[in-house]
Amino acid sequence: MMLGEPINALEAEKMGMIYKVIKDESLEEESLKLAAKLSKMPTLALANIKIALNKSFTNNFEQQLLVEEELQISSAKTNDFKEGITAFVEKRKAKFTGN
Numbered sequence: 001m002m003l004g005e006p007i008n009a010l011e012a013e014k015m016g017m018i019y020k021v022i023k024d025e026s027l028e029e030e031s032l033k034l035a036a037k038l039s040k041m042p043t044l045a046l047a048n049i050k051i052a053l054n055k056s057f058t059n060n061f062e063q064q065l066l067v068e069e070e071l072q073i074s075s076a077k078t079n080d081f082k083e084g085i086t087a088f089v090e091k092r093k094a095k096f097t098g099n
Helices: 011-015 023-041 045-054 063-076 079-089
Strands: none
Touching: 023 045, 045 063, 045 079
16 A cells, blocks of 8 residues: 555455455346345444444544444344344344344
8 A cells, every 4th residue: 555556356355455356247146145145134233333434434442442332232232132142042043123
């Protein structure tokens, strides 16, 4: 980054700069697969991840820890959290509802 040297998509993927490299003709199919996967995850938790990430750009370390503490507490009060714990204990896939 400091040298401004160009890198290709495969190098960016290896470095963790991008999620995944796919061919143009696979874009729609891969996007739909990713959307389907995300839709089965705890959407409130995903939203909180995005909130925490966005706040991290302007917060100092201590402020960010407080944000993450608040988000953890609010997440622990959701039905999805309870479902995740129950599914883990029962050794089954969780069925998240976004509540």
